[in-house]
Amino acid sequence: MNDAAIVDLARNALLMAVTLAAPMLLVALVVGLLISIVQAVTQIQEQTLAFVPKLLAVAMVFLIGLPWMIQMAGKYTTELLRSIPALAR
Numbered sequence: 878m879n880d881a882a883i884v885d886l887a888r889n890a891l892l893m894a895v896t897l898a899a900p901m902l903l904v905a906l907v908v909g910l911l912i913s914i915v916q917a918v919t920q921i922q923e924q925t926l927a928f929v930p931k932l933l934a935v936a937m938v939f940l941i942g943l944p945w946m947i948q949m950a951g952k953y954t955t956e957l958l959r960s961i962p963a964l965a966r
Contacts, residue, residue: 878964886957886964893953897946901935908934 912927 882964889953889957893949897949900942901938904934904938905931 908931909927912930916922916926
C-alpha cells in the first residue's frame with residue numbers, strides 16, 4: 878500500500894463523514910441562529926430555549942435523512958471492501 882492510497886482512503890473517509898454530518902449541522906446552525914435572534918429581540922436568556930428546538934430539529938433531520946445516510950454509508954463500505962484486494966498489492 879503506497880502513500881497515495883492511504884491519503885485517498887483518508888480523504889474519502891473524511892468526505893463521507895462531512896457529507897453525512899452536514900445536513901444535521903446546518904439545521905442546528907440555522908435553528909440556533911433563529912433562536913438567538915428571537916432571544917435578542919425578546920431579551921429572554923433561557924438556555925433550554927436554545928437547546929430543545931435545536932435538539933428536536935436535528936432529530937427530525939436525522940430521522941428523515943436516515944435512509945439516505947444508510948444508503949451512502951453502505952455504498953462507501955461496499956466500495957471500500959471491494960477495493961481491499963487492490964490495496965493489498
